[in-house]
Amino acid sequence: MRTIMFTGGGSAGHVTVNLALIPEFLKDGWQVEYIGSTNGIERTLLESKPEVRYWPIETGKLRRYLDLQNVKDPFKVLKGMTQAYRIIRKQKPAVLFSKGGFVSVPVVFAAWLNRVPVIIHESDMTPGLANRIAIPFATGVCTTFPETARSQAGGKYRHIGPIIREEMRQGRKERGRALCDFHSGKPVLMMMGGSLGARRLNEVLRESLDELLERFQIVHLCGKNGVDGTYRQRGYKQFEYVNEELPHLLAMSDIVVSRAGSNSIFEFLALEKPMLLVPLPKGQSRGDQLQNAESFRRLGYCDVLQEENLTAERFMERVLHLYANRQSYREAMREGNENQGDGLAAVRQWLLSAARK
Incomplete structure (x- = not known):
């Protein structure tokens, strides 16, 4: 052997x-x-x-x-x-x-x-x-x-x-909704900050939570030690980290807000999930996420919001813009996937x- x-x-x-x-x-x-x-x-x-x-x-x-x-x-x-x-x-x-x-x-x-x-x-x-x-x-x-x-x-x-895990393509919407106690009558926004989380992203989402919940159900992958039990609104589900559940949560999600780690954004691309990327800024990284996000933006796969411009007002504005234009992002991603x-x-x-x- x-x-x-x-x-x-x-x-x-x-x-x-x-x-x-x-x-x-x-x-x-x-x-x-x-x-x-x-x-x-x-x-x-x-x-x-x-x-x-x-x-x-x-x-x-x-x-x-x-x-x-x-x-x-x-x-x-x-x-x-x-x-x-x-x-x-x-x-x-x-x-x-x-x-x-x-x-x-x-x-x-x-x-x-x-x-x-x-x-x-x-x-x-x-x-x-x-x-x-x-x-x-x-x-x-x-x-x-x-x-x-x-x-x-x-x-x-x-x-x-990209190398995409086969299980990522096997998610079931109904399984994702069951995990979060969501229903099919309202769109789903997923916030994903990576396995280590994204503190500023978590803060801005929660600052906008009541307004967002008027339009979306929200599944929030908070990262290590990121879950805050004081937020118990219906339609808002927090996880510190998920593994086997991720394909199901993505399957039910209409749009995604995320950092710009390569593996994650290529999985969103493969699944044709419109994304708003907030890359790690230069001071917190070597700048790789800025490059990843810019490459995807040029190809029409995503919108990008830099962390230095990240406020609750701008965040809400860009999320609504992403959702309103979700079909054009999907079409660009579908064309990109055909060439992969x-x-x-x-x-x-x-x-x-x-x-x-």
Whole structure:
């Protein structure tokens, strides 16, 4: 039995592509293993797949700011690299697939030391810090945006398009309504801030809640520690985080308000959900979400509201505009989807080819 190993973590976005690929290899009879952090979200998400062996390692965090932990973290990374090297040497995977995040850096380097081919996936327009460090040790890099492959020198980069989990296409509206105690007579707005949440987005939604509830039922994915029990209005349902429920909640949603993480917005695109994107501003990120959102805006897939302009009044105005023009957004997304290839099949073939070599 051949073995494939996955890595990636820190946020749900660094795991979802792995979750799309893993069932394909399990179905084909591969032994599937995963190296992740000891307490990261990737470990929680992999609990639903007991057939996948999970290997926890020590890991630090790649910070762009001064912090006392920056002194300790290099030692954690070195320990994690040693652990990953021993795991890979013992398990002898035919190939490693890395989705990124800080946990992936020592794993990719350990695979390179063990002469295991590595395929990296980059969701955003430009590679993140972890992937920039890891790419020199990789066999190839899959890109979601065509601009990424065109802008990078060398033969490692290949545009394969978005990888959409099959279960995302299997949501049922009635199941979503049952989860939220909603009815079919009123449109649904979904607010989604990512697995770690979006504090400012949560605040503005709640400032506008009474006015919004006159027009919409609202399902609010608040992020970690984001649920506020003081808001109990009918038609407003809060979740800290969802996993298996997400396809059903999206199926019933008419419009979506979200950050601009690549994995999420490509899932909204695949499902033709009109979206208002509020990307993380430059001061809170490296600017990748700003680039993602602008690319989608140019193609007519979304409206964009910058966080520095985010007030309750403007938020309400843009939500109503999005809903009023929802059909034009759907038409643009339908045309875009017709031009998309099968990213899942493309990366699977690349992994099989790398494993054979």
